[in-house]
Amino acid sequence: MQDSNPYRDPKQKRVLIIGGGAAGFFTAIKIVEEDPSIAVTILEQGKDVLGKVKISGGGRCNLAHAEFIPRELSKNYPRGQRELLGPFNSFSSGDTMAWFEERGVAVKIEDDGRIFPMSNSSQSVVDCFLNACKKYGVKIMTTRKVLNVYPPEESNQCWKAICGNREQYFADHLVIATGSSKFMWEQISHLGHTIVPPVPSLFTFNIKDPRIKDLMGLSVPNAEVQIKALKAKNHGPLLITHWGMSGPGILKISAVKARELYALNYQFEIKVNWILEKEQDVIDALTTQKQNDSKKKIHNTPLFDLPKRLWHSLCSYCGIKADLRWADMNKKMLFKLAQELCAGTYQVKGKSTFKEEFVTAGGVQLKEIDFKTYESKILYRLYFTGEALDIDAVTGGFNFQAAWTSGFLAGQSIVKEFSK
Numbered sequence: 001m002q003d004s005n006p007y008r009d010p011k012q013k014r015v016l017i018i019g020g021g022a023a024g025f026f027t028a029i030k031i032v033e034e035d036p037s038i039a040v041t042i043l044e045q046g047k048d049v050l051g052k053v054k055i056s057g058g059g060r061c062n063l064a065h066a067e068f069i070p071r072e073l074s075k076n077y078p079r080g081q082r083e084l085l086g087p088f089n090s091f092s093s094g095d096t097m098a099w100f101e102e103r104g105v106a107v108k109i110e111d112d113g114r115i116f117p118m119s120n121s122s123q124s125v126v127d128c129f130l131n132a133c134k135k136y137g138v139k140i141m142t143t144r145k146v147l148n149v150y151p152p153e154e155s156n157q158c159w160k161a162i163c164g165n166r167e168q169y170f171a172d173h174l175v176i177a178t179g180s181s182k183f184m185w186e187q188i189s190h191l192g193h194t195i196v197p198p199v200p201s202l203f204t205f206n207i208k209d210p211r212i213k214d215l216m217g218l219s220v221p222n223a224e225v226q227i228k229a230l231k232a233k234n235h236g237p238l239l240i241t242h243w244g245m246s247g248p249g250i251l252k253i254s255a256v257k258a259r260e261l262y263a264l265n266y267q268f269e270i271k272v273n274w275i276l277e278k279e280q281d282v283i284d285a286l287t288t289q290k291q292n293d294s295k296k297k298i299h300n301t302p303l304f305d306l307p308k309r310l311w312h313s314l315c316s317y318c319g320i321k322a323d324l325r326w327a328d329m330n331k332k333m334l335f336k337l338a339q340e341l342c343a344g345t346y347q348v349k350g351k352s353t354f355k356e357e358f359v360t361a362g363g364v365q366l367k368e369i370d371f372k373t374y375e376s377k378i379l380y381r382l383y384f385t386g387e388a389l390d391i392d393a394v395t396g397g398f399n400f401q402a403a404w405t406s407g408f409l410a411g412q413s414i415v416k417e418f419s420k
Contacts, residue, residue: 023386
């Protein structure tokens with residue numbers, strides 16, 4: 001049912017949240033748990049809500065990351081690092097864990113630091129949100145695409161949102177939680193906000209190369225990737241896929257250099273150190289191996305804990321045949337192999353979106369937001385949460401943490417405003 005009262009009424013406290021995702025729901029729940037008398041309505045343009053929550057982490061929902069020091073946590077945000085330091089001192093990873101535990105969602109920390117529901121199912125999180133909204137009477141309106149939003153023209157008036165079905169909704173406070181919606185960003189720009197143009201973040205590198213052609217699914221625990229044109233490098237787990245290279249080592253550098261890589265049209269060269277060793281040290285190790293195991297076949301004795309299939313592929317690329325013994329390896333082969341292990345170059349020609357993320361760099365310019373409240377500095381009683389802002393993070397639960405934190409602080413601020 002659409003709202004009909006365009007004026008503020010002390011006896012009728014109303015909040016409208018546009019966007020039925022993680023940030024929108026967290027904001028709503030924070031508001032109604034603190035003050036159940038506030039009427040909160042969520043407008044979602046799709047048929048279902050919490051779609052990204054459902055598919056996150058391969059359907060397990062990577063809630064957050066076990067980094068409990070706010071300053072260290074903020075370093076995982078290529079855009080938003082400075083602005084998030086204050087908010088993370090108010091609501092951080094430990095608070096996220098406690099929040100879900102207190103509402104019946106047991107959580108666990110995995111070896112890599114990612115935090116998941118103990119159930120290993122995102123449905124636990126979805127049910128938690130839906131049950132809380134049902135308990136406090138939050139209205140969830142689906143298939144409501146908001147076409148226009150209008151600010152109050154006078155102090156006693158409300159925010160107004162008009163949907164595609166011509167329904168009109170009025171509220172004292174408006175929260176934009178629509179993620180990377182280009183349509184909503186356009187509406188926001190008409191209100192006077194600056195939108196930082198969106199570009200993809202968290203993507204894999206498309207590489208067609210004989211060295212990795214038949215190695216789909218193979219992973220290396222810790223490899224260093226360097227983008228020569230940008231003088232940028234990062235290390236971490238690297239995964240070979242049917243389209244090229246992925247894994248945390250690739251995804252982090254793609255996030256940090258999202259705008260620069262967009263400017264290169266995703267055509268660039270990378271250098272890969274598969275074993276995190278210096279080339280001269282590797283030459284010395286290979287020379288020692290040649291002396292000590294001269295009769296053994298090179299293909300049968302992989303070094304540096306490198307996966308056998310990758311070792312075989314790199315050896316073959318260097319002209320080392322399967323039956324060649326260490327004693328028969330010449331200097332050219334040895335030097336070539338050392339180079340491939342420590343500084344092999346690969347041509348990247350395009351990108352693919354990381355299927356479990358869907359993150360975009362871009363959104364509402366951060367200097368236009370008060371990060372104590374997540375309220376607009378331009379328009380009173382307008383708030384932005386989650387990925388509607390120009391904030392994004394590396395993979396590992398950090399993007400959800402930014403959503404929870406923004407929802408918590410925005411909701412807290414709205415409740416305080418009503419209490420004045």
